Amino acid sequence: MQPFELVTVKDVPEAIRAQAASETAQQGATVRFIAGGTNLVDYMKLNVETPRQLVDINGLPLNLIEPLPNGGLRIGALARNSEVANNKLVQERYPVLSQALLAGASTQLRNMATTAGNLLQKTRCMYYRDIAYGCNKRQPGTGCSAIDGQNRMLAILGTSEKCIASNPSDQNVALVALEAEIHITGPKGERTVPISxxxxxxxxxxxxxxxxxxxxxxxxxxxxxxxxxxKSLYLKLRDRASYEFALASAAIVVKRQGTRIDHVRIALGGVGAVPWRSLEAEAALHGKEATAANFRAAAEAALRKAHPQTQNGFKIELAKRCLTHALTQAVA
Incomplete structure (x- = not known):
């Protein structure tokens, strides 16, 4: 780990001024915000991240979980994963989010990890984590070692010839299915961005x-x-029952009108370069009967554009079965 300076800030404007002093994103920022540190500190130990300064934002008033007048919910960036997962409103209105958070990491990590930190979680690709290997995500122009290397855990949707890393988050798959909006404050003011x-x-x-x-x-x-x-539901398939990243996962929000589906949102995890919203699967199901055959057809549509590598072709069928089973459970 390289030496660094730790500074604390009292409010959001002060935090923004401190971080805005970093270099451009293309060159690699040398100032980082830190809250729980469950992801950033790991990468600092590996010298993947080498910030010269950390801006501690734990003192900012950004940890509230509040109902909105329209029936929605606002979750502060610094709300801890365990707080969100066990919040009564989250469990009642958005069980898919609670289930996704409880499926990830360990109790100790959930007690420290924050909502925004999870939102920005880095890939677990072994070549990104090891500075001895070329990695275009870590150092542009050095190649993607994973394409001809160990790629069993990596993405099959949304990849490119430059990178096949997968997004590791459980939380963010649920947020995609829930059509979350991200609130951002920066040097140019405030803005809100759909998670899509x-x-x-x-x-x-x-x-x-x-x-x-x-x-x-x-x-x-x-x-x-x-x-x-x-109804909403999160299903995660992995190599072992706890503290493991998804091989494939599915977040479902679905409503039936009689026997037909009149609202459905589907997101996949473990298989995408980003938390993967499947508009194809949604289109295949909307207005259709809630049957096993139609669920399987939706799963086929979701994985139609999959591009597997040498070791992760099994993820295509695994993700199809994961989505089919998740839909079956959600409408049961």
Missing amino acids: RFYLLPGNAPERETLLDPGDLVTAITLPPVPTGA
């Missing part, structure tokens, strides 16, 4: 993962109300 636009596919610039610019601070996420009578 927040993440960037790797393309030719895998080092740029989100729409955030230097100095930008995520302050909260808001969840719109789900339709009355809708």
